[in-house]
Amino acid sequence: MAVEVTKLENGITVVTHSMPHLASAALGVWVAAGSRSEAADENGISHLLEHMAFKGTKKRSAKDIAEEIENVGGEVNAATSIESTSYYARVLAGDVPLALDILSDILQNSLFEPDELDREKHVIGQEIGAALDAPEDFVFDMFQQAAFPGQAIGRPILGSIETVKSFSDDALRTYLNRHYTGGRTVIAAAGKLGHRELVRMARRKFQHFGEAESVVPERAVYVGGEAREERDLMEAQVVLGFPGIAYGADDYITAQIASSILGGGMSSRLFQEIREKRGLCYSIYAFHWGFEDAGIFGISAATGERDAGAVVEETMNEIARASTAVTAVEVKRAQSQLRAGLLMALESPVARAGQIARHIMFHGRTLPLDELVTRINAVTPQKVCEFLEKIVVAPNPTLAAIGPIAKVPSVDSIAAGAVSAKASAA
Incomplete structure (x- = not known):
């Protein structure tokens, strides 16, 4: 139906x-x-x-x-x-x-x-x-x-x-x-x-519900910055972030694909390079949050005190490498993950009700499955690289870190290191 x-x-x-x-x-x-x-x-x-x-x-x-x-x-x-x-x-x-x-x-x-x-x-x-x-x-x-x-x-x-x-x-x-x-x-x-x-x-x-005029929230502006808290813990929790894409923007799906390629599962670049190959952390993944008028692209990692600095450095190196080249195989895998998520939601009435509610709230209409699939399939390796290029050169990253974080670099160092990582990856 x-x-x-x-x-x-x-x-x-x-x-x-x-x-x-x-x-x-x-x-x-x-x-x-x-x-x-x-x-x-x-x-x-x-x-x-x-x-x-x-x-x-x-x-x-x-x-x-x-x-x-x-x-x-x-x-x-x-x-x-x-x-x-x-x-x-x-x-x-x-x-x-x-x-x-x-x-x-x-x-x-x-x-x-x-x-x-x-x-x-x-x-x-x-x-x-x-x-x-x-x-x-x-x-x-x-x-x-x-x-x-x-x-x-x-x-x-x-x-x-x-x-x-x-x-x-x-x-x-x-x-x-x-x-x-x-x-x-x-x-x-x-x-x-x-x-x-x-x-x-x-x-x-609901005939008498909500008769007042709607109030629109203030516009969001990504600024970036740093929040650190030293705690006596075994692991440091580190989150890196960069300007993302609002959910209604053309590149929103591209950002989701990029997130999946970098840190969307055990086959992702960050997991394979930093967890499997180098053993620098227990967990690492990427995410992209889209809001009505802003977005944020991020990497979350849990690591020991000794390796915290190396995790940040290698994460930026991997983003830089991905900004110069991602493969068609990686894009296809990420597209399959997004398509599977859409189709699996159709099997759950709870997930599907939430999905169509968000479509109406955030897009003003329901988005047909074939339209979403077309948008997913339209993402190319070049588009992913162009999106990640903007992240690498972003002058205002965000850093949040808690735990034994003495070796976690400052947000200014991360921004400067991103430029060097980009030059090395080119």
């Missing part, structure tokens, strides 16, 4: 992909409001709001919410990211009306009772503490802040203990009313369900 899209009168978009061969369906509400929608003194409120949505409504207690969905064998969850927050459920096909009713209830009728709010703020404080104690996670908060200093997009999703403690029930309602608007909301579903019926139910359940 084809993907179907309907825009409701209040601006909410309903998108479905019918999979009649399944016995279940996944459905959810995706709101284009995440940590980058927050003011500095609101940092963490998106995540707190996501938690509080499950703590009781005018007609359901927190226990009722959990029991009603689990009584039918279903599950419900939520997640906050930099640019969106999602609330979703998976149930058997006959229980789709119940799931939609629960989702509409928690998003429109949550009570935010003071006792529950205080308890959840304490829980999130523990979550923040756990993240601070996990260097492999905390280094990415450091990385994001160094890449986008002083900007909402650079602040941690969880917020700080201080900001989270400051939030009142009125602050939650104000934030919800300002950002949870129809124009920034998508109801997406995939599985055994009908589009018309879901539209009919959504129109009724």
Whole structure:
């Protein structure tokens, strides 16, 4: 069945992909409001709001919410990211009306009772503490802040203990009313369900949702920089970053292909050269994050104190070598990985619902599979080299490092070394 899209009168978009061969369906509400929608003194409120949505409504207690969905064998969850927050459920096909009713209830009728709010703020404080104690996670908060200093997009999703403690029930309602608007909301579903019926139910359940005018987040500007923290650990966590590509830009797929070639698996260049051949690290991989108006290309490595400097140096050497030549075989392998990911998502209603929701939120339309495959197939070795060339000559890389990092070079040294690596690779 084809993907179907309907825009409701209040601006909410309903998108479905019918999979009649399944016995279940996944459905959810995706709101284009995440940590980058927050003011500095609101940092963490998106995540707190996501938690509080499950703590009781005018007609359901927190226990009722959990029991009603689990009584039918279903599950419900939520997640906050930099640019969106999602609330979703998976149930058997006959229980789709119940799931939609629960989702509409928690998003429109949550009570935010003071006792529950205080308890959840304490829980999130523990979550923040756990993240601070996990260097492999905390280094990415450091990385994001160094890449986008002083900007909402650079602040941690969880917020700080201080900001989270400051939030009142009125602050939650104000934030919800300002950002949870129809124009920034998508109801997406995939599985055994009908589009018309879901539209009919959504129109009724969400008729008063998000009537305020949508607020557009501030524009992101990649800056680059350095964040270091010496800790008494066995391993150093090091993340290198460079300007990337926004997800709507022409070269976005090229950046994804480049990421896969450099560090997308055990056959990738970085893994083979630095882990397998030289034994300099335990783990190393590349990633590319695309946002609405910016992007960041990065390399993450976990290594011992003695080898930390060599890992950074060899990583830059490998990027420089790849900027001069990648093979058709490498590009084909990376293309196969991306195509496989797209096709495998079609086998999971949860993955597919999220996929089509993000298409609507970030592209304003659903992207047909054949269009995506055509874009993937259009990437050539030359395009990959041209993208990596920009990274090598970028004057403003980002470095985040935590652990025994005395031998990790400064970000200025990395930028200067990149030029030398490029000259050697030419």
